[in-house]
């Protein structure tokens with residue numbers, strides 16, 4: 001019999017492995033989803049620290065639209081579309097370009113930003129500000 005309001009099992013019996021997406025695995029000591037040693041987090045995937053964490057700029061969306069990395073990660077955006085786009089921090093309404101601003105990126109152009117501060121960093125494309133909005137979420141390193 002189960003009673004309302006009481007946990008069914010002790011918390012330390014809970015298997016959290018399945019809560020971590022992609023390449024990530026659960027680390028009990030930090031209660032978070034992490035990459036194995038030597039790899040760095042790029043969204044739900046783990047990349048070699050020598051590789052870049054890539055975001056595609058397509059007509060007319062950033063992919064992935066929400067990217068989680070750890071502090072110190074360099075994110076590289078590449079325009080894979082046929083239009084000119086920008087990678088501009090903030091929103092048109094709030095501190096546009098205050099943290100980074102790529103200027104115009106023609107097709108096949110790229111830009112990179114190294115995220116050394118923890119937090120959520122919204123960004124957008126200036127010519128297509130209504131639809132092209134995304135964010136990078138930066139977590140503390142271990």
Ligand SMILES: [Cu+2]
Nearest residue numbers: 085125128132
């Ligand atoms: Cu655009």
